[in-house]
Amino acid sequence: MRRPLGTRAPLLAVRGAALAYLLAFVALPVAALAREGFRGGAAKFVAALASDQARAALGLTLKVALAMAAVNAVMGTWIAYVLVRRPFPGRAVVDALVDLPFAIPTLVTGVMLVALYGPQSTLGALAGASGLRLMYAPPGIVIALLFVTLPFVVRAVQPVLLELDVGQEEAALTLGASPWTAFRRVLLPPLVPAITSGTLLSFARALGEFGAIVVVSGNIPGRTLTAAVLVYGEIESGRPQVAAAVSTALLSFAFALIVTVDWLQRRARHAVL
């Protein structure tokens, strides 16, 4: 670590202000939530989590987030690969399109998806006729999550891919590897940390998603009610205990994921150097 000489005193202020900001806006609310969750003691916290409703909501949340993450890992990598290695006319537009889900209010996302896949829409009716219910069912939640989290894997993989010398893939070809073998054995291994961290980030984001889900899921307790929507409902109904317990569970999970992502990103940086 290098820093300019003669900046010791201002440095304390520079560092102090940044840390105080983080404390006030991130650490304190987190601590407040944890305190609220354990207000009635550990036993009550466990009891609140063990309730049928809370268990079903947490289980559903993990399931849809896992399904989303699996699709995202593959498609996000695929999109990043096409954007970086297979140039096509209009690439700049598509590249910008990738960020769009971040810019759209998630409630609007939900409304869009209901308009497209809802029972009243052509697509929704078609799917319904073949026995697949999209909206107001778990598949709809996964679709909403895929939309909302699209940029995570793409944007994690893209810069790493840009850094990787195309020569390595070409070398693999001249050595007798098929394009698929070259992708799998030469391109993919250095991308794994980036793919993993992007996927975990999208997973963490999915755990807490509310806006898009509340519109598309139908919020049927025990069937399509996710943890974040449950928290909202519990607060609205004046039962903060369950809300705080479920929130604390979500929070600890998200925190563990973020720490993992951070570690992976450090490793990814090493791999590129």
Next chain:
Amino acid sequence: MSIEVRHVTKRFGGFVASDDVSFVAPEGQVTSLLGPSGSGKSTLLRVIAGLEPPDAGEVYITGSDATWVRAQDRGVGFVFQHYALFRHMTVAENVGFGLVVRKQKRSEVRARVAELLRLVQLDGLADRYPAQLSGGQRQRVALARALAPRPRVLLLDEPFGALDARVREELRAWLRKLHDEVHMTTLLVTHDQEEAMELSDRVVVMNRGKIEQVGSPDDIYDQPATPFVAEFIGSTNRLEVKLDGDRASVEGHRVDLPPGVLQRDGSGESVAWYVRPHEVELRLVSGRGAIPSDVVRIMRLGWVVKLELRLPSGRVVLVQQTREQVDELGLAPGDLVYLALRGAKAFPAAYSI
């Protein structure tokens, strides 16, 4: 095991990287594609390797048409300028890659990897990662990796371009020695004329997507076919010679036409005359065919002395002499000296670039 390129054209948008190019890299020899950057030499090499499809023309490797054979089936060894080693694999895994993807037996792969690491003198480094090697070592790993699957021909794309001068010279000598042992048909792309001269049996000089000249290193140095080759290979001075019947003059001073210079009728015509720095004789007294000049600078580089001389028109001529010759004349900056031109190569001025 020769490489033959027939009428290959390759465009990138409006840019013609290779314009109806044909040449042969004979079996067992080292052939260089030499030219400035953007002359199309690397594109040609990539077309031969199957990494770029040509817009027109054919590529023959070992006598059979390889134009539309996929890169992975061509059996060429390719060495990239920036090594393109697989960073997540060890040296041994890199060298063995071409054997493993061809599903060779593990024991065979291991034996061949060991054999090649010995050949490139990296026996002890099998378990290192590319990041732990020096530039010269990485390039030798890249060479071993390219040779491991026993390619029919070896293609080298500016293989020493990313290395510093000393390592480059060592590797060059080593590569020449290696070639004398394995005798593989080799095509080398370089912009470094010294590299081309030192390593190759045959040099193909390229410029703007076209071939300027094909010949032995001596041929292209002694008998440049075009003004471009004369200027690109070795250092040279370009002088304008006015022709008037059988009289020729440079800057108003009558000079003798050296043998081989085209004789032209008609007056007022001029030709471009290329004179290498060592093809100039310096004198202290005027005489037939001598052009006066001022000594601007004297650079003593050990045995060789370089002089910058200014002609009356202001044109600067670079001259190279031995230390003995200069000391004998006792030259110092500001002195007047007379030049006599020897062994120049002339081209019609209209032909100039």
